Amino acid sequence: xxxxxxxxxxxxxxxxxATAAIMPVQAAAQVAGFATANPELAIAQSTARATAYxxxxxxxxxxxxxxxxxxxxxxxxxQQIDTNRDGQVTQAEAQANSAALQQAQTLSQxxxxxxxxxxxxxxxxxxxxxxxxxxxxxAAMQSRGVQVLLDPTAVQSAPxxxxxxxxxxxxxxxxxxxxxxxxxxxxRPSQTIAQLHQTVGQIIGIAVRRQMMIDAQQxxxxxxxxxxxxxxx
Numbered sequence: 001x002x003x004x005x006x007x008x009x010x011x012x013x014x015x016x017x018a019t020a021a022i023m024p025v026q027a028a029a030q031v032a033g034f035a036t037a038n039p040e041l042a043i044a045q046s047t048a049r050a051t052a053y054x055x056x057x058x059x060x061x062x063x064x065x066x067x068x069x070x071x072x073x074x075x076x077x078x079q080q081i082d083t084n085r086d087g088q089v090t091q092a093e094a095q096a097n098s099a100a101l102q103q104a105q106t107l108s109q110x111x112x113x114x115x116x117x118x119x120x121x122x123x124x125x126x127x128x129x130x131x132x133x134x135x136x137x138x139a140a141m142q143s144r145g146v147q148v149l150l151d152p153t154a155v156q157s158a159p160x161x162x163x164x165x166x167x168x169x170x171x172x173x174x175x176x177x178x179x180x181x182x183x184x185x186x187x188r189p190s191q192t193i194a195q196l197h198q199t200v201g202q203i204i205g206i207a208v209r210r211q212m213m214i215d216a217q218q219x220x221x222x223x224x225x226x227x228x229x230x231x232x233x
Contacts, residue, residue, distance in 0.1 A: 033148060034146070034148045034149075034162070035141070035144065035146040036152040036154075036163045037152070037164050038039045038165050040196060040201060042133070042165050042168040042169050043129050043172070043196070044200045044203045044204060046172040046173060047178075048125070048171055048172065049129055049200070052122070052181050053204075054122075056122060059121075060118050060121075063115075064118070066114060067111060067114050070111050070114070071111065074108065076135075077100050078104060080097060080100045081093055081101055081104065083096070110223065112125050112152070117188045120181065120189070121182070123194065123196075124181065124183035125180070126193060126197055127190075127193045128176070129179060131136040132172070133168075134176065134196045135171075137171075139175075142166055
């Protein structure tokens, strides 16, 4: 099981918090009909995506709990196998820890089996949003007077109001407030949707970590100051 998928599972469990932590992009009047937008971020920020992931998390709550438990066991085994802690398993380490390696492979297969229906449900939800993304993008461009839409990575410098991602999110929310999460039995995701699923998982993972940092800082700020030790006699 990859670290990316572990992040995706965490995102399923923390869908609500992650959505709140995904920072919106400022947008207003564009410069001479030009603007930027991040398609993956827009999809990740959409209400339909957040609601779908939350529903999936509730539906597969037992499996997600089991995945978390097995992931901890796998992490422990990986530490036992990787004796020099370099993040790589050499042939010598594998031979010296063959029993642990076999257990790790078995756990990894179990995790893949448990995770597959969760992944499929998430990707099916994303496919429905992606299918209408072009229409939402066009509507947002028209409402903002944009003729040319650029990838944010193609622009070295621009004012804050140059990005219309939030306008696209608003159009997605208006056009497609919800999606279904039960794929047909014979449905399989395309490579494009699989890549989108991975990218959205990374975006949500960053948001989860950001929210955890904010929560930790708030908790530290709420803790009462230590009572100073008495001085003198």
